[in-house]
Amino acid sequence: MAAQSFEKTNFFWELQQQVQRFNEWLESVTARNQNQVPELSLEPWFLDLLWLVVRGIFWLILGLILIWLGRQIWQNWQKYYDSVPSLSNAGLTKAGANKLKVSVWIERSRKFYLEGNYQEAVRCLYMATIQRLNDRGIILDETSRTDGEYRQLIQNLPNREAYQILLNTHEQLCFANRVISLEIFERCQQAYQEIEKQ
Template identity: 35%
Template sequence: MPTDTFEKTSWSWQLSQFQHQVGEWCEYQFYRFQQAMPELPTGWSISPRLGEVLKFLFWLVIGLFIAWVSWRLWQEFSPYVYSWLNRSSNLTDFRVKNHSNESSIGLLLERSQEFYRQGNYREACRCIYLAMLQQLDQNTIAPHKLSRTDGEYLQLLRSSVTPIQPYETLITTHGAIRWLVNHGIQSVNN
């Protein structure tokens, strides 16, 4: 068997080497820390009871930290989890919901056309914007959150594989209209 068929390196070996190096670095840092600590007087020791209390407090702090991180992760990812569970648990319910979403998207687009014909461009853009948000939620590209800003929607779109140019145009137009309305400019005539 020729020697060039053997692997010279692998990911598992590199990971093992990295873990070994990190372990040695931590051991070295701990050794340096111990050398920098002052010598304790002879016969000095912590009572076993105090040691147990300190150990309990240490694990309590670690547990609270893990609970806090878990809670923050759940807050951030629960809409995605619920969306995934709803999609996989009941397909019939999903089809009914999907149909109602499609009809409400269609309704919003029809309302947008009506507002456009009336010359109410602000409301027409708002209806298109709401229809887009509903479509993004329906396609699980960007699940709907009341607190989400235009910038957050753009960030979600950029991180997905969806072509974002039409969405980006609509979101920036919506942001410009909101800015105009907030600054007291009611109509824009070119």
């Protein structure tokens, strides 16, 4: 009979042997150290106190996160609110504001003028002008229309300069944060009176 060849070693068998040796070594180390570690016995009141502290820390962290999140939301909302001039100054959006009659806008302008709030007085004159154009069917008011678009649409109207004074002042008021003086208000009021005479 021919002599058969046998494997003397195998990679997987060697790996299994190494893993077994490591496990035996780890078991001997932990058994030795287990006798040296004192047994920890905690009283029930201590466990209750520890659990109370852990819960308190959890709720404190959660509360701080919620406060921080609320503050971030509030600050972003404030930035938005402050960036919309008609909301922050007049308390109205342009869409809701245009539903008012011209006479109401003029009355508001007078009220703001008497209070010394020339910016809002000019804004009301501007809104009265836009509403007057809408009421007469000359230029229908659309909330998406800009001052530049109104400027293009008034090119063929009589008293174009009076309209431009109000449009330019409103544009500077909203986008350049221009401070409106009594002089500027009076010029805008005179321009509106010229428009009203048509």
